[in-house]
Amino acid sequence: MIHNDEKDSAMAAPIQLNSMTAPIQVETSVETIDPATAARMLDANVNNRPLRKRVVDSYAEDMRAGRWIFNGEAIKIADDGTLLDGQHRLAAVVQSGVTVRIAVVRGLPRSAQESMDAGARRTxxxxxxxxxxxxxxxxxxxxxxxxxxxxxxxxxxxxxxxxxxxxxxxxxxxxxxxxxxxxxxxxxxxxxxxxxxxxxxxxxxxxxxxxxxxxxxxxxxxxxxxxxxxxxxxxxxxxxxxxxxxxxxxxxxxxxxxxxxxxxxGEDRDFIRVHTNSKGHIVIPEPR
Structure with a gap:
């Protein structure tokens, strides 16, 4: 569940963004999200890129191991309730069974999704x-x-x-x-x-x-x-x-x-081969 008393009240104030057509009002908060809440948010995931299992597995492992750190990166939700960004983090919360604190931005236009993840990922x-x-x-x-x-x-x-x-x-x-x-x-x-x-x-x-x-x-x-x-x-x-x-x-x-x-x-070699198995897959010998 989302604990309202744990929302950052200073961050929860609506922000008006003047667009070319009409003002856009968004609300930003920091929320404690448990697996049940994450699952409900994922129910609104009706228009997103395919879920990448390796990413979810990696996030979930970090959450279980205590390596997951709050970094201000937000879950983004449209003004009609559609989940725009954050599906991998939410799926990891469900998979790991761990409750985490995540920033959430609500009230964005659905068209904002087109510009998300456009920057280079920090390695x-x-x-x-x-x-x-x-x-x-x-x-x-x-x-x-x-x-x-x-x-x-x-x-x-x-x-x-x-x-x-x-x-x-x-x-x-x-x-x-x-x-x-x-x-x-x-x-x-x-x-x-x-x-x-x-x-x-x-x-x-x-x-x-x-x-x-x-x-x-x-x-x-x-x-x-x-x-x-x-x-x-x-x-x-x-x-x-x-x-x-x-x-x-x-x-x-x-x-x-x-x-x-x-x-x-102590063996001699004129050349070194790349080892493969019967299916042609490369085999890496165990160093001894």
């Missing part, structure tokens, strides 16, 4: 940059890959989830710093920085000393014999487009982890 990298985070967009990109285990297509993660991981894992910032400006910076000419950062983070948690040696040799090509898996990997990455979205990223990880496993076993 986790943008949010980190505002805090003064170094290499903010790369840090966020690596965090996203960690949270999705390299599969950021089939699972969406929220900005809050990425920031929480970054703040809880000191190795992440150190890895990104090494890859962006440290001794491994030249690997940006071999593969995308976020891909190298994620691979380094994964292998660091398998064997930190071996990981440091593996990437140092990949960057410098020092102390490598002719059939070294690391040398074969370098040649393959140089000639391969690992920056082309989901497929290229999975191919890159498949090659890096294959070379790592071969190197750890």
């Amino acid at each position: 986790a990298g943008d949010a980190l940059s505002l805090r003064g985070e170094k290499h903010s967009h790369t840090v966020a990109a690596v965090a996203r890959l960690i949270l999705t285990q390299g599969d950021s297509v089939n699972r969406q993660v929220s900005n809050a989830e990425q920031v929480e991981l970054i703040n809880s894992d000191p190795a992440l910032r150190w890895v990104v710093g090494s890859v962006v400006t440290g001794e491994l910076a030249q690997l940006k000419y071999v593969a995308p920085t976020a891909l190298i950062g994620y691979a380094y983070w994964r292998l660091h948690h398998v064997d930190s000393y071996a990981c440091a040696e593996f990437f140092q040799r990949l960057a410098t090509l020092s102390n490598l014999h002719a059939k070294s898996p690391i040398l074969a990997l370098h040649k393959k990455l140089i000639g391969h487009n690992t920056g082309s979205g989901y497929k290229g990223r999975r191919e890159g990880l498949s090659m890096i982890f294959s070379a790592w496993n071969a190197w750890r076993k």
